[in-house]
């Protein structure tokens with residue numbers, strides 16, 4: 001199964017569970033509510049239908065856009081609402097089905113990337129920000145690259161030097177963040193039209209949601225020495241993503 005379908009199938013299952021739960025709840029409370037006030041009962045019934053409808057429409061558009069990589073998402077809020085509602089449910093459901101949190105998160109990143117590809121024509125301008133997590137920097141490096149990447153001496157002990165060369169080639173912005181708060185500040189300061197973010201599953205899933213409405217193409221890092229320590233990146237994959245976000249071409253995946 002393609003990785004993005006793990007998240008999409010879990011989302012469909014989560015929505016089905018939500019519908020059944022709402023129906024059961026309504027079955028239990030409806031008689032007393034109608035006895036109390038028939039208009040209030042109608043208001044609550046309509047509110048339940050509207051919220052389920054919003055999530056269902058959002059999921060339908062996500063599945064359609066992600067599956068075909070064609071743009072069925074227009075600038076409306078259903079996608080965000082759907083992700084906010086279904087994401088935590090998918091994590092719980094995944095755990096019950098023996099699917100790890102990181103697998104669900106990584107699948108979400110794949111879904112997100114396919115949606116970014118589908119809606120690439122709507123990206124305004126080509127100010128691309130390459131946003132890296134600090135753990136890509138060599139742990140023993142004395143230079144403070146979170147202040148500015150210009151402090152990097154390109155000594156070759158980590159991949160930052162090569163990523164700076166990539167940044168120069170595509171005339172992108174580049175920043176290194178220690179965490180979500182700094183990443184949000186960098187986005188506000190640089191005002192990019194698109195972001196290519198390199199991080200672990202957890203940081204990418206939260207970063208993608210925090211950066212909305214700026215589109216984020218997520219590239220998962222590699223962790224040969226364990227989490228948050230001297231992490232690495234597939235440079236070819238990063239370049240394809242930066243090229244895609246800069247020119248709207250290339251075959252990012």
Ligand code: SF4
Pocket residue numbers: 137138141142143145151152153154155156157158159160161
């Ligand atoms: S390339 Fe060298 S100088 Fe630059 S961040 Fe990595 S270890 Fe430090």
